[in-house]
Amino acid sequence: MTKNIRHNPAGMAPPTQNLYSHGVEVxxxxxxxxxxxxxxxxxxxxxxxxxxxxxxxxxxxxR
Structure with missing residues (x-):
């Protein structure tokens, strides 16, 4: 099974919590x-x- 890939681009404000991601690739x-x-x-x-x-x-x- 392949792990999910979290996307938190450096050009965006970071998520407010550690368990949150701006996007998740499945x-x-x-x-x-x-x-x-x-x-x-x-x-x-x-x-x-x-x-x-x-x-x-x-x-x-x-974008």
Whole structure:
């Protein structure tokens, strides 16, 4: 059995808890990437003030 691969990119704010990951890849027969709920937090941990700014950062975090 292949282990799950956790994805916590260096360019994103780190997860708030050790058991949490931004994404988990489950390579069992096919490559899958499960992405946790994301918020518009900048890599330095700050949050844009506007909804538009948070949405833009959210999309950047997905990239």
């Amino acid at each position: 390579p069992d027969g096919a490559r899958r990437l499960y992405v946790a709920g994301q918020v518009g937090v900048r890599p330095d941990g700050t949050l844009p003030e506007t909804l538009e700014g948070q949405t833009e950062q959210l999309m950047e975090n997905f």
